[in-house]
Amino acid sequence: MENIDGKLFEKFLKNSELPVFISDNEKFIYFNDNFVELTGYNKSDLEEMRLSQLFPDLNILGKIDDGKARVLTNNLELKIVNISRFLSSDNSSALFICRDETELNLKNIESKKNREFLDQIFSSLDDGVVVFDKDSKIINLNNAALKYGKNILKKIIERSLSKLVEDSSVVNDCFVLSEEYKGRNLYFSVNIRSILIQNLFEIYILVINDLTRERELSIELDKKRIILEEKLNIMDRELLLAKNIQSEITPNECMVTNRAFILTKLVTANSLGGDFFTTESMDKFDNIGIFDVSGHGVASSLIVMMLNSILSSNEVKNLESVSKLFLEIQNRFKNRIPGKHFIASTFCKLFDNNMFFASGGSYKPIIIRRNGVVEDLGENTFPIGLIPNPKFHQFSTTFEEEDIVVLLSDGVVESSNSKGELYKIERVFDILNLHKEKKPFEIYKNVLSDLNSFTGGIENCNDDITFMVVYLSKKRKYIKIESFDNLIKELPKKSSEDFAKIKSLIQFPVNLLKVPFKGEYIYKLELGRRVDMESDDYLVLDDSIVF
Structure with missing residues (x-):
């Protein structure tokens, strides 16, 4: 360190953007402002401190090695710094340049937690998930995908890749594997997505939803529905017959x-x-x-x-x-x-x-x-x-x-x-x-x-x-009506005009019942057959018209 230009060295120490300190026999003999800021102590405190008070990770010789070390700051916060040792003439003195990597370390820890969390979700999904490359080589898959076996997965991947077109990065598809698997046809719904990693290579993520049981239940339900509809049709016919019998009484x-x-x-x-x-x-x-x-x-x-x-x-x-x-x-x-x-x-x-x-x-x-x-x-x-x-x-x-x-x-x-x-x-x-x-x-x-x-x-x-x-x-009076003209003669004028509208519905001879009511009459024309009609002027009930 004796061969270094003193002024130039002092200028380097003051202008360095990184925390720098010089130690001798575990004492701080120099430190710049950035190092003071890193530790949280004031200068007078640092001048009185020993290295072991600030750096709890000294080696067995009481020295600081290159690499990561922990710094115990004034507010009792542990920071992670990367230390590089320079200009050491012996084992007792050296210049150290520090780099604060606390946040980077925290990000690495958080990233690891995120990866573990995603892996946990990935493995617990009910749907099968397969990650593979352009050569159909499987990179990763979860437990739900493992159950299909190598041959089934190969067929699913081939079918899914065949659906991808040049201008599409996502495909949704439903299909059935025609081959029987353990006596059953397999039905799947798949979603395949291609992802370009750092513009260098392409991978595919395939999500597989097994619809086999759902499809089998649907087929079974359709069969039972057909049987039920047949039984309901029989029941409807029986109920209609019973209703007709009930109407007769x-x-x-x-x-x-x-x-x-x-x-x-x-x-x-x-x-x-x-x-x-x-x-x-x-x-x-x-x-x-x-x-x-x-x-x-x-x-x-x-x-x-x-x-x-x-x-x-x-x-x-x-x-x-x-x-x-x-x-x-x-x-x-x-x-x-x-x-x-x-x-x-x-x-x-x-x-x-x-x-x-x-x-x-x-x-x-x-x-x-x-x-x-x-x-x-x-x-x-x-x-x-x-x-x-x-x-x-x-x-x-x-x-x-x-x-x-x-x-x-x-x-x-x-x-x-x-x-x-x-x-x-x-x-x-x-x-x-x-x-x-x-x-x-x-x-x-x-x-x-x-x-x-x-x-x-x-x-x-x-x-x-x-x-x-x-x-x-x-009191009542029955009259046998032989013709429409005879009917008109028996009716009041207003009723005669109304009945002209339904002349074609009446088949003569018919019976006309007249019942007195407060100086007028209630009429019941017995047609002898049901007539399907409606009117605001009279009632059509069963085989009779009442007015």
Whole structure:
């Protein structure tokens, strides 16, 4: 060190951008400002310190070797520096140039952690991942790819590479390997991506998704779906047959008994319904009633057919007491109604000027009296079959010619709109009061029209619906009509003009029923066949036109 120009050396030390220090016998005899900044100590502290206090990694001789060393700074922070030893004339003194590599070391540690993390993700992926070069030589692959074996991977790589075109670096593909593998066809979805490394060489990353099990399940599901569709078609045909049978035991929508003119609307929520109604004339009275079997579908429809059989019995339908009729039905159904099924009903027996009735779990009869009073009648009791040994209570009221009785099942008042709001019995009363002076078929039309508008279509309701309007009148006149001209003569002028529109639909001779109503007539034209038509001026019910 004696041969070095002192001024030049001093200039080098001061202007060096790197931390520099000179030591002699483990003492600092010189250091520049950059070294002071590196250590965090002030100059006076460094002048008093020994090397071992600053550098904890001295060799066994107490000297500093070339290479990386740790520096314990003033704030007790360990820094990593690269030390180069120069101008050493003996083992006791030397010049050292330092390079702070703390951040670089941290980056290397972070990079290593990142690589370990990525390797962990790579190995845990469910999809197979293969990295290979342009010669199809596999560079790396994860555990999910290993399971396919060498031959399968080779075929997948060849197929995937064949899909790459010159102007594309990414390809998505789905394919099946035609060869069977352990008795199975293999189905794959692949994604291959080419990557250029430092503009020098190209590698490919292939992601393999095994669709074999998914495809096999799909094929099996398709087979089962076909079988299910065949069974559903058979069931649909059987249900249609059952519905036709059920419709045969249900009375027509427009019926005439000895003491009443009756209009009824029955809509089932399913192919087979649990609602049922009956209208029949006996010697002394007329039987008129609606029944609502709880639930829907096949079980409820079978109970309806059993109920119809019971009501067809002379012993039952000739009972003059409604409460005894309910009790007889309960006894005949005893231990025969499955599960929790029961029957709600409102039933009336019309004598000449008296009506005996009972409501078992259904809505009470509503009467529109000729003087304009609208009221419900009697009290409700338990449904048939709900409890053992029930007491059914019968009520009675007098009526006059041209009074109107309304019967309805809970499906009417419990129908809901798109907001989930119920139709409610109060709304029924509002419509009845609004149209109470009109003819029975107009009351019938207006209630159903309002219900249809409220629900967005009563055919879409979740419960069976039965709505019945009973016009109490023993007066009626039947006329046999031989021609259209004869029909026109019997009709009021407005109706004559309306019927001219449907002249071609009427096949003469036909029967015309005229029922008096407040100085006018209610007409029922019996066509003898069903007519598929709609009109705002009259009702088309089954094989009749009512106006």
